[in-house]
Amino acid sequence: MMQNPQPIEAYMLPGKRVHLVGIGGVSMCPLAEVLRGMGLSVSGSDIRESDAVQRLRSLGVHVDIGHSAENLGNCDFVIRTAAVHDNNPEISGAVTRGIPVYERAQALGAIMRRYPNALCISGTHGKTTTTSMCTHIFMAAETDPTVMIGGTLPLLHSAYRVGKGDTIILESCEYCNSFLSFFPTVAVILNVESDHLDFFKDLADIERSFRRFAQLVPENGHIIANADNDGAMAALKDLGRPVFTFGLERTAHCTAQALEETADGLRFDVTVYGKPYAHVTLPLHGRHNVLNALAAASSAYILGLPGSAVERGLAGFTGAGRRFERKGVFNGADVYDDYAHHPDELHALLTMAKALPYRRVVLAFQPHTYSRTAKLFDRFVEELKLADVTVLAEIYAARETNTSGISSNDLCRQIPGSVYCSTLEQVTERLRAIAQPGDLILTVGAGDIYRAGEALLRG
Incomplete structure (x- = not known):
């Protein structure tokens, strides 16, 4: 890879032409929109059509399907997602032509340096x-x-917004150490677990990455971490600077009191240093969402917001897209979709779902990447058994090729009563055949499993 003679800030100017490789990705799509909003001319490419690609085209962004050096056009610089490697024809083509290539994380880092407050939310899940x-x-x-x-x-009808205030709020991913290119003034660490083992060596390697992320915070900044999570605490052990903690089980600076779960969601009091801060009514379920809310409340407290803002903000929060998102009703069964793709996320989702007043929890799960499925195989089996009925779609490849020969059918053999479907069409047909009144049908995974549920609802 070429060494760029100038920092990316030199190119992120109105009128400059930027090409994004992998533009349809969950973090690249909003980046494209932000850059366009900054006055840059944006183009990009992706390996497949998607809702994100269609949205960008509706905004006037030119997107090519498939990768070719010709897609670069007359761009001034290139930004790539972490999933795109050096042998990609657009990357190698840019290097040959002397066009600077930057990582997505570098672009995000350059954007956040413009803000006095850069609130960066990290963690293996819950971000x-x-x-x-x-x-x-x-x-x-x-x-x-x-x-x-x-x-x-839903509040934004988008994955981003460009405001005029002094704060940027940014989801911060550890994969390929992306968040180490960021400039957080407030770093939140929700949890640190084994994941992305196609890049990280082991849990200790992941913990080192999160520690380095925390060390990016300047002395006048703040680190916020989950006291209940062993990985987060291990990553920050003996850091040599204050850490503001939140939690439910262990002693923490911010915690929840008088916690109550009702049919409509959660109610609890947020206390900070033992004093009342906010009374939260949250229209979501599950212990994991209490911790997420405490992390958000901690961030608000650290940055000087009143507890009343926490109360108003969380009272209107019904979830992000693909996070236990209600899609509709089929044959008397409620259909929801969720992005969970790690065993811990599955555990939180299914434990919460089983506590709801449904007759059965019917799970249609699509594993995400071969490496994650292989390395966390036993844990996936354990969590997938929590559903009353499990339908397994084939593994979503994402950035990988199947060098290990693993299949969702291997999971199916270990889960009594489960069914394997090689295509999403088969998943839809299976759900159509088994759906009954009183069921909760979940389509779950980080790939395109949501399409199976949407096809079911179309009839």
Whole structure:
């Protein structure tokens, strides 16, 4: 890879032409929109058509399907997603022509340096929900934040917004150490677990990455972490600077009191240093969402927002897109969709779902990447058994090729009563055949499994 002679900030100017490789990705799509909003001319490419690609085209962004050096056109610089490698024809073509190539994380880092407050939400899971909760709170406080989320937020009708305030709220991903290119003034660590083992060596390697992320925070900044999570605490052990903690089980600076779960959601009091801060009514379920809300409330407290903003913001938060998102009703069964793709996320989702007043939980799950499925195989089997009925779609490849020969059918053999479907069409037909009144049907995974549920609802 070529060494770029100038920092990316030199190119992120109105009138410059930028090409995004992998533009349809959950973080690249909002980046494209933000760059367009900054006055740059934006183009891009992706390997397949998607809703994100269609949205960008509707905004006037030219998107090619498939990768070719010709797609670069007369661009001034290139931004690539972490999933795009050096042998990609557009990357190699840019290098040959001397066009600077930057990582997505470098672009995000350059954007956040413009803001006095850069609130970066990290963690193995829960990032999108917590970033969305923070957005609701900061919008309720009328701080006019800039926001970049890895999923659509109904409040914004988008995955991003460009505000004029002094705060940027950014979902911050650890994959390929992307967040180490960021400039957080407030770093939130929700949890640190084994994941992305196609890049990280092991859990200790992941913990080192999160520690380095925390160390990016300047001395006058803040680190916020989940006291209940062993990985987060291990990553920050003996850091040599204060860490503001939140949690439910262990002693923490911010916690929940008088926690009550009702049919309509959660109610609890947020206390900080033992003093009342906010009374939260949250129209969501599950312990994991209490922790997400505490992380968001901690962020608001650290940045000086009143508890009333937390109350108003969370009262109106019904979830981010693809986070236990209600899609409709089929044959008397409620159909929901969720992005969960890690065993911990599955556990939180299914435990919450089983506590709801449904006759059965019917799970249609699409594993995400061969490496994650292989390395966390036993844990996936354990969590998938929690559903009353499990339908397994084939593994979503994403950025990988199947070098290990693994299949969702291997999971199916270990889960009594489960069914394997090689195509999404088969998943839809199976759901159509088994759906009964009183069921909760979940389409779950980080790929395109949501299409099976949408096809079911179309009849």
